[in-house]
Amino acid sequence: MSTSRPRPIGLLTATLALLRKDLLIEWRTRARLNAIIFFALATLLMFSFALGPDTKLLEKNAGGYFWLAILFASVLALGESFRVESENACMDGIRLAPADARAIFLSKALGNTLLLTALGVLLVPVMVALYGVRIVTSVVDLGLILLLGSLALSAPGTVYAAISSNARARDVLLPLLLFPLVIPALLSAAKATTLVLQGDPMRQFDSWAGLLGGFNLIYWGVGFLLFPRIIED
Amino acid sequence: MPPLSAAPALALHDVSKRYGRRWALARLTYALPAGRSLLLTGHNGSGKTTLLRLLATALNPTAGRVEVLGRDAVVERDAVRRDVALLSHASFLYEDLTAHQNLTVLARLLGLPSPADAASAELSRVGLDRRSDSPVRSFSAGMRKRLAIARLLLKAPSIALLDEPFGELDPAGIRDMEAIIAELKASGVTVILATHLIEQGLTLCEERLHLQEGRAVAA
Numbered sequence: 001m002s003t004s005r006p007r008p009i010g011l012l013t014a015t016l017a018l019l020r021k022d023l024l025i026e027w028r029t030r031a032r033l034n035a036i037i038f039f040a041l042a043t044l045l046m047f048s049f050a051l052g053p054d055t056k057l058l059e060k061n062a063g064g065y066f067w068l069a070i071l072f073a074s075v076l077a078l079g080e081s082f083r084v085e086s087e088n089a090c091m092d093g094i095r096l097a098p099a100d101a102r103a104i105f106l107s108k109a110l111g112n113t114l115l116l117t118a119l120g121v122l123l124v125p126v127m128v129a130l131y132g133v134r135i136v137t138s139v140v141d142l143g144l145i146l147l148l149g150s151l152a153l154s155a156p157g158t159v160y161a162a163i164s165s166n167a168r169a170r171d172v173l174l175p176l177l178l179f180p181l182v183i184p185a186l187l188s189a190a191k192a193t194t195l196v197l198q199g200d201p202m203r204q205f206d207s208w209a210g211l212l213g214g215f216n217l218i219y220w221g222v223g224f225l226l227f228p229r230i231i232e233d
Numbered sequence: 234m235p236p237l238s239a240a241p242a243l244a245l246h247d248v249s250k251r252y253g254r255r256w257a258l259a260r261l262t263y264a265l266p267a268g269r270s271l272l273l274t275g276h277n278g279s280g281k282t283t284l285l286r287l288l289a290t291a292l293n294p295t296a297g298r299v300e301v302l303g304r305d306a307v308v309e310r311d312a313v314r315r316d317v318a319l320l321s322h323a324s325f326l327y328e329d330l331t332a333h334q335n336l337t338v339l340a341r342l343l344g345l346p347s348p349a350d351a352a353s354a355e356l357s358r359v360g361l362d363r364r365s366d367s368p369v370r371s372f373s374a375g376m377r378k379r380l381a382i383a384r385l386l387l388k389a390p391s392i393a394l395l396d397e398p399f400g401e402l403d404p405a406g407i408r409d410m411e412a413i414i415a416e417l418k419a420s421g422v423t424v425i426l427a428t429h430l431i432e433q434g435l436t437l438c439e440e441r442l443h444l445q446e447g448r449a450v451a452a
Binding site: 005008088095096099 | 291292293310311321323325326344368389
């Protein structure tokens with residue numbers, strides 16, 4: 001038997017340990033990453049096929065299509081992040097370790113943010129090639145929106161993925177719960193992305209980025225506070 | 234807080250647990266003196282697993298109070314969780330990680346000083362050191378059980394909750410498990426064992442609690 005007695009660890013240490021575990025599982029299987037990449041690429045392609053050769057329309061709405069592709073793919077990523085915890089009741093194993101439930105929330109939400117941000121980075125050149133758009137303002141602005149948008153999908157997404165992970169109809173329940181809630185975030189991210197792609201003469205970018213930041217503050221805070229109640233009996 | 238050594242290892246005060254309309258445990262009252270080990274017996278569905286999960290704080294009681302080493306299992310949940318370890322029907326193992334990685338993750342969460350070394354030591358202890366770098370997905374049921382025991386040992390608990398520890402083990406594995414349980418007891422760990430192998434259980438435990446439809450009855 002281990003000679004060292006367990007000692008309580010801090011929130012940050014627990015979060016990093018759990019995030020490291022999630023990234024390790026992702027690295028070993030790459031199942032989630034591969035699935036969301038192909039799904040998001042297919043979504044972008046479908047939009048271009050559905051709208052036909054109207055390049056003006058594609059160009060005008062590229063920001064919206066880009067974020068819809070990320071949103072649809074996020075449902076796969078979020079659901080899968082809790083599927084690994086359901087198998088062999090691993091979530092119970094973590095809870096009883098004991099790990100701080102808030103650390104579980106932070107690690108899952110940060111892991112999902114990393115995954116969605118990476119997906120966005122991969123999708124940008126595809127969007128540029130497919131929709132004939134270019135980055136007019138700055139790459140930094142686009143990177144900022146990508147990060148804020150991914151954070152905004154991940155926090156409420158992690159909460160709802162945890163809630164729906166034990167439900168029988170979890171694949172249906174997660175988008176039903178998530179999509180209405182993230183409409184403000186989706187709208188802000190799409191508008192800000194459109195400004196980056198088409199120019200921002202009225203300097204509206206900061207307002208949309210600010211709205212996205214506010215959304216993040218609220219939902220990361222709510223998730224952090226509520227998650228312990230969600231995963232305990 | 235009273236000195237923990239004076240408290241019973243576990244105390245159940247009118248404990249009930251309901252799943253939907255079914256009562257898995259009904260007004261169960263029992264105390265296990267410190268330093269004694271307990272054999273839980275009863276038919277399938279009698280409430281053994283529910284009781285172990287309540288003691289592990291995986292579940293909250295619907296009514297009544299559960300105390301583990303003098304601590305309320307609901308109010309002082311984290312402290313209780315540090316003292317107990319559960320060997321469950323579910324292995325708590327990540328299929329895509331190796332045996333060593335599974336234990337290292339837990340060792341980090343436990344705040345052990347050298348997580349990788351602690352993981353290696355427990356893998357040797359249960360005879361899985363040669364398969365430490367194999368993913369759990371490739372393990373047989375018996376090997377998973379051994380790894381789950383290594384996970385429990387890593388926690389160095391004061392109370393070990395063992396739910397059907399002999400299941401899925403071959404005769405050599407059962408002998409090893411008996412030796413591990415004896416070793417746990419010798420090192421002062423309170424063992425609470427639920428099994429259908431009553432003879433084996435009686436040789437390992439001094440106390441016995443027989444459950445029938447969630448109530449304690451004479452064996």
